Amino acid sequence: MAIQKKLKEKTRNFIDSKHMLSGITVASFLESTIVPIPLEAVLVPLMQARREKLWLIALMATLGCVVGALFGYALGYYLFDAVGDWVINTLSSPEQFESVKQKMQDQGFWFVITLGIVPIPFQIAMLAAGATKYSIWLFLLASGIARSIRYFGLAIIVYYAGNEAERIISKHRTKAMIGITILVLGLWGLSSVV
Numbered sequence: 336m337a338i339q340k341k342l343k344e345k346t347r348n349f350i351d352s353k354h355m356l357s358g359i360t361v362a363s364f365l366e367s368t369i370v371p372i373p374l375e376a377v378l379v380p381l382m383q384a385r386r387e388k389l390w391l392i393a394l395m396a397t398l399g400c401v402v403g404a405l406f407g408y409a410l411g412y413y414l415f416d417a418v419g420d421w422v423i424n425t426l427s428s429p430e431q432f433e434s435v436k437q438k439m440q441d442q443g444f445w446f447v448i449t450l451g452i453v454p455i456p457f458q459i460a461m462l463a464a465g466a467t468k469y470s471i472w473l474f475l476l477a478s479g480i481a482r483s484i485r486y487f488g489l490a491i492i493v494y495y496a497g498n499e500a501e502r503i504i505s506k507h508r509t510k511a512m513i514g515i516t517i518l519v520l521g522l523w524g525l526s527s528v529v
Contacts, residue, residue, distance in 0.1 A: 411465020
């Protein structure tokens with residue numbers, strides 16, 4: 336009980352803190368780079384408690400994630416150069432890597448969007464984009480779109496559902512993720528045909 340009381344007190348202090356927005360940005364950066372724990376567990380209650388900053392919270396979470404994505408891209412870009420030949424020769428072959436590189440060039444935008452929306456660690460998309468030297472501008476655009484859909488989607492639910500948002504999100508999370516994934520995959524497939 337003492338731990339729960341302290342946790343609630345710390346959470347309340349964070350919600351009322353003048354550093355709340357910068358804290359969300361840092362948490363989002365960390366979530367997209369090294370801590371693959373969904374930020375939604377913190378964002379939804381925070382958005383409910385600070386509705387007057389609802390859209391700003393979603394924006395700061397998106398910005399933190401995009402900066403984190405840029406960091407992950409750079410890791411893939413520069414570290415892969417340092418150890419890439421060893422990784423390719425150990426885990427696959429130069430031909431397989433060229434195949435992955437070509438697929439990333441042809442379909443990387445949709446790959447990044449898909450991994451940015453669904454609850455799969457986004458680090459995969461960041462490192463793959465950097466390692467294959469995928470266009471940084473398309474990568475940042477896809478990351479921004481994906482994370483905006485995710486965080487502003489939460490803000491919309493909180494805006495309309497208020498205190499019921501957490502319950503609604505918990506109840507319909509799986510269905511929503513499946514639906515959004517099918518929609519993105521459908522758009523991806525449609526873009527391949529056109």
